[in-house]
Amino acid sequence: MERDIPHQIVEDLERSSSLTSPRLDPARADFAQAVLAGFARKPRSLPCRFFYDARGSALFEEITQLEEYYPTRVETALLEAYGAEIAERMGDASVLVEFGSGSSRKTSLLLSALGRVTLYVPIDVAGESLAEAAEWLSERHTGLAIRPLIADFTKTRTLPVAARRPRKLGFFSGSTIGNLTQADARAFLANAARLLGRHAAFLVGVDLKKDPAILIPAYNDRRGVTAAFNLNLLERINRELDGDIDVAGFAHDAIYDEAQGRIEMHLVSLARQTVRVMGREFRFAKGERIHTENSHKYAIEEFQTLARSAGWTPVHAWTDPHRLFSLHLLGLA
Ligand SMILES: C[S@@+](CC[C@H](N)C(=O)[O-])C[C@H]1O[C@@H](n2cnc3c(N)ncnc32)[C@H](O)[C@@H]1O
Incomplete structure (x- = not known):
């Protein structure tokens, strides 16, 4: 964009x-x-990767603890229940590359199951999260070398030299792939295939299509943590870009677009207002929206078709009894 x-x-x-x-x-x-x-x-929009400054990353961690936010809970349960089987199917390798690693809490479960990984390369735009996660992981996985990359995973074209080993494993959790449009997700998966290389195995967490009565509260919780996470984007603009936005003049909204199969998060202007960012003025009408995030949901087969179109072979998919979330294992010949 x-x-x-x-x-x-x-x-x-x-x-x-x-x-x-x-x-x-x-x-x-x-x-x-x-x-x-x-x-x-027009319509106005902001890329969702800017949610994750230190405050945004902390708020995201709070979201993962919310009753309404099932994705973290269910993905963690899948890793706990099927860790040994996942590790066996992923096979032996000494390098694990993770895209959008955040706090790396789920990674610890995967690393324990895999057993033989000696180098972990987490890639994330959030430098503070990477540093905190590296410290947390190194206390739990002795002997693990960690080489964080502060980078946009859609634009990462090379890995650290130390990661140039014959076979690599990849991990992309939290259904962060849902934040990308299908075209961008395909381009991301194709680039991940180039980065991970021949014989790679890639574990991807993907949120599933379901009743909007379950989906919408996951993005609009009762305690207002997701609202604070969304509004923090405006606070970040004020903090970092000399903005004068009256944050109370905007409200969080989350809707499910059935046709596109995605949750959309927006910030809605509560009044006619003018905001300034770095000396430039922007006029908002009452009710005007800033589109801040998409979270695409997939059926299992839909995601497998997308992965195939990017050069991956779907190997296996694990899901919970309520079919809320899925973990996909993809392979490369
Ligand atoms: C939804 S959180 C998921 C975090 C973690 N994987 C989990 O499952 O709990 C998305 C993570 O991806 C990172 N992220 C978002 N867009 C990114 C991008 N374009 N490049 C790199 N990191 C990105 C964020 O900083 C954040 O840590």
């Missing part, structure tokens, strides 16, 4: 004194470009 930045915005970014002094680091420049472009387009 950020690639389509209008020329005027790029020029404004380069000219704006708040950007050149202090000089923008690349991560802040990436955020600035995404926000200015996302607020300039």
Whole structure:
């Protein structure tokens, strides 16, 4: 999305004194470009990877503990119940690469089941999460070397030299793949195939299509933690991009789009208002929305077809008795 930045915005970014002094680091420049472009387009939208600053990552961890948020609970239960079988089917390898690793709590279960991994490469945009997770994991898995990569997993083209070993395993949990459109998910899976290489095995957690009465509360909980997570994006804009957004002037909303098979999260302007970000003004009508996240849901076969179209061979899928969540094992010849 950020690639389509209008020329005027790029020029404004380069000219704006708040950007050149202090000089923008690349991560802040990436955020600035995404926000200015996302607020300039109609309908307005922001890429969901910017949820995960330190506060956003902490709020996500709180979400994973909520009664309504079944994905973490069920995926963890699947890893606990089928860990030995998953490890056997994944086969021997000494490197595990994880995409969007976050707190790496589920990874610990997988590492224990796999037994032989000596190098773990977690890839995440959230630097603070990576550092905390590396410390937490190294206390539990002695002898495990950890080489974190702070990077956008959709743009990662190379792995650390130490990971260039004959056979690699991959892990992509939390149904983070659902945040990508189907076209982007296919491109991600094809790139993961190139990164992991021949004979790789890839374990992917995928949330399943189900009754919206279960889905919607998972993204709109009673305690308002998901609302705080969504609204933190505006707070982050205020903190990092000289924003003056009245956060109380926006409300969290989560809807299920049946045709697209996805939950959408939005921030809705509660009044007509003008907000400023890095000296630029954006006018919002009452009721106008900022689309902040998609979470696509799949049927098992639908995901297997998508994986096949990206060059993977579906090997096995595990699911819970209520068919809430699935763990897919994909292989490469
Ligand atoms: C939904 S959380 C899942 C975290 C963890 N895998 C789990 O299952 O609990 C998504 C994670 O992916 C990271 N993330 C989101 N988009 C990313 C991107 N484009 N590149 C790298 N990391 C990303 C976030 O920082 C966050 O840690």
